[in-house]
């Protein structure tokens with residue numbers, strides 16, 4: 208077997224016997240020319256960056272303007288997660304549930320072992336130990352990913368606590384996630400992302416794209432994590448975490464789940480408008496929350512990640528100034544456009560569209576072209592430490608106490624600006640029925656609503672009905688459950704957005720915080736509590752009261768249709784769908800019927 212070395216070629220040993228024997232097993236399978244154990248040092252980063260640049264994997268950007276920043280262009284056939292090639296490999300199909308692709312573990316191991324056989328020959332296998340979560344947290348998990356991609360290593364270095372600290376934390380324990388990855392020949396016909404939750408194992412082959420290959424993120428922190436959460440009594444969620452600080456210095460922490468294209472990263476880094484002088488938003492995380500019940504009976508959350516893997520298009524000083532400042536150094540850009548002077552560009556960036564660019568595929572591009580210069584799913588990988596509003600508790604092993612959970616979707620109709628659930632069960636119902644529309648809705652045409660419960664549909668590693676049941680069961684463990692809310696920044700009338708969104712969402716967030724702290728009014732409706740006139744602080748907001756009324760209104764006929772659509776989804780979930788949630792829907796329907804159309808808010 209190839210001698211294990213560090214990135215400079217000096218021999219090293221892996222002290223943990225379990226890790227060493229598993230790596231040896233993977234080496235025997237993939238047959239690399241070289242095996243490099245990553246230690247996470249600065250020197251290693253420089254060495255690997257040189258290797259990546261020499262191989263054309265990374266293109267240096269203007270190092271004066273963007274120090275430590277590089278551009279990567281992926282294979283054009285490999286630009287996004289591949290849900291149809293993502294499998295949950297549990298002993299029975301029922302455990303994976305109706306919303307996941309399933310393969311029997313033996314079959315999956317056999318099928319992928321054929322692809323992995325000799326996959327690293329002629330290449331270097333990088334052994335990447337990493338921690339998801341703050342060092343020293345009881346919630347944190349160790350993983351080891353072996354990969355033939357130096358791009359993966361450099362991204363993992365930003366997104367996780369990578370290197371020596373992970374093996375130190377693991378000690379002699381056998382409790383680590385086993386991640387095997389090869390880009391192979393990047394052929395979609397030989398591309399599979401397989402999760403073996405019972406073995407704490409992930410095998411990913413045939414892709415080099417973020418979500419498929421940075422195994423700590425969606426694969427471990429969400430799919431395997433949600434399975435472990437059910438087993439161990441905690442929650443692995445597709446949620447941002449933010450802290451709201453009042454002018455008096457009072458901190459309130461909120462976790463929020465939104466399906467894609469709802470501006471999760473923007474919300475996590477939001478800057479309050481002028482009217483909210485002295486208020487501050489602090490980012491704990493922008494994508495994933497791991498939550499456990501603390502000794503004091505409250506729900507505590509950590510962000511398992513150490514960086515942001517954000518969508519670049521649409522990110523600007525207007526939509527998210529803090530994200531723009533975060534990507535000014537030590538950032539890897541993937542599939543963005545390149546300017547002649549070594550800067551990056553994407554659709555929706557501030558300022559004039561450049562006359563000429565190199566597009567995401569490396570082709571010349573001219574202003575006015577019908578093709579996009581950056582890929583719509585182009586990304587930045589940036590260290591959280593670059594974020595000017597990173598919470599000082601983001602690395603706290605204890606996590607932050609969550610006072611409110613917000614679910615949100617992109618809905619042109621039906622869902623009002625904000626509603627508070629009556630109780631935990633009703634809140635789980637709001638999460639379980641979460642829906643979002645395809646972004647064609649920008650034209651004013653109502654898009655198709657896709658159910659994306661808790662924004663976890665592509666990320667739950669087991670049966671959805673069982674997952675809802677776990678949420679419901681959590682109530683008996685949490686003495687002080689967070690208050691639950693549903694929001695919608697995307698309500699429309701005549702093809703126009705009714706709510707200004709972005710920083711103005713602070714007005715909604717303030718109501719959420721005040722409700723969680725039991726100090727602001729509300730109006731009871733059949734669907735939840737909503738702000739009554741005067742509860743939402745709208746001072747200094749340049750929109751008409753009619754527009755606010757339209758954004759917050761509730762229409763019984765629209766809701767009747769909504770509940771029908773929710774019913775179809777509940778049916779599709781199958782026999783594990785909890786009775787408590789079916790009854791929530793029935794009760795709501797019965798309430799609407801008893802009103803005979805005679806009802807309005809306020």
Ligand code: TSX
Pocket residue numbers: 468469470471473474475477521526696697704706707708709710712
């Ligand atoms: O991220 C968004 N948020 C959350 C911000 C904290 N976006 C961007 C789209 C998702 C990637 C939004 N888009 C939001 C929002 O709250 N709201 C909208 C809809 C909207 C779009 C443009 C305007 C207003 C609302 N423009 C003007 O009012 C000028």
Ligand code: MN
Pocket residue numbers: 445494
């Ligand atoms: Mn996400």
